Amino acid sequence: MPRPDTPLIIALDYPDLDQALVMADRLDPARCRVKVGKELFTRSGPQILEALHARGFEVFLDLKFHDIPNTVAGAVEAAADHGVWMINVHAGGGRRMMEAARERLDKRRLTTHLIAVTVLTSMSREDLAEVGVDDDPLSQVERLAALSQRSGMDGVVCSAQEATALRALCGDTFLKVTPGIRPSASNGDDQRRTLTPARALAAGSTHLVIGRPVTQALDPMAALADIEHEIGR
Ligand SMILES: O=C(O)c1cc(=O)[nH]c(=O)n1[C@@H]1O[C@H](COP(=O)(O)O)[C@@H](O)[C@H]1O
Numbered sequence: 448m449p450r451p452d453t454p455l456i457i458a459l460d461y462p463d464l465d466q467a468l469v470m471a472d473r474l475d476p477a478r479c480r481v482k483v484g485k486e487l488f489t490r491s492g493p494q495i496l497e498a499l500h501a502r503g504f505e506v507f508l509d510l511k512f513h514d515i516p517n518t519v520a521g522a523v524e525a526a527a528d529h530g531v532w533m534i535n536v537h538a539g540g541g542r543r544m545m546e547a548a549r550e551r552l553d554k555r556r557l558t559t560h561l562i563a564v565t566v567l568t569s570m571s572r573e574d575l576a577e578v579g580v581d582d583d584p585l586s587q588v589e590r591l592a593a594l595s596q597r598s599g600m601d602g603v604v605c606s607a608q609e610a611t612a613l614r615a616l617c618g619d620t621f622l623k624v625t626p627g628i629r630p631s632a633s634n635g636d637d638q639r640r641t642l643t644p645a646r647a648l649a650a651g652s653t654h655l656v657i658g659r660p661v662t663q664a665l666d667p668m669a670a671l672a673d674i675e676h677e678i679g680r
Pocket residue numbers: 458460484509511535564566567568569604605626627628636638656657658659660
């Protein structure tokens with residue numbers, strides 16, 4: 448199966464397998480990847496991954512592991528053993544945690560992309576201050592992205608607002624996976640650091656994670672077509 452030549456990752460944030468597959472069956476695995484997150488995976492288990500793989504999708508299993516190094520190493524190995532395209536951990540777990548995850552995948556020759564979440568796109572400067580980080584999101588994202596790169600990650604999750612700075616700091620090939628994508632007409636929901644699809648790509652995002660602007664649209668396929676048109680696909 449050829450790899451899809453697209454930056455689009457559709458977040459299948461549904462409460463159960465059936466609803467997720469109704470959406471997946473309307474999507475084309477040649478034109479997007481899909482993301483399975485905590486709610487869907489906790490409800491459905493690995494069955495959802497098998498069903499999506501059987502349909503030809505590359506899957507980002509977004510479980511954002513954050514624990515002691517030994518526990519995270521085991522968790523990323525278990526996740527990668529499902530044959531998913533991408534998995535993630537929280538960079539806030541620190542260098543030793545990320546290195547342990549990297550070493551475990553390398554030892555098993557598992558080629559799953561391993562990326563680290565820097566600062567959640569739902570967080571503003573005020574949210575960061577409340578958890579003891581008295582700095583702007585960009586500085587904290589840069590700090591955690593540099594640490595992630597030194598710790599062997601293939602890239603990071605950040606907001607597209609930080610993508611240009613990370614391109615300068617970490618280079619073009621370091622993955623910049625950006626949720627918080629909002630077409631100009633839609634609201635931000637719980638997201639705080641957002642950008643439109645076209646501006647996100649221009650800024651240097653390598654992948655755009657898009658959930659509600661497509662999945663909650665009155666006509667999801669029309670919403671997706673509009674996004675593809677906006678980014679020239
Ligand atoms: O790791 C993620 O995917 C992620 C990181 C982050 O900082 N912000 C973020 O929104 N996400 C995920 O990206 C998706 C965004 O969904 P929408 O806000 O509906 O487009 C959700 O599934 C989130 O769990």
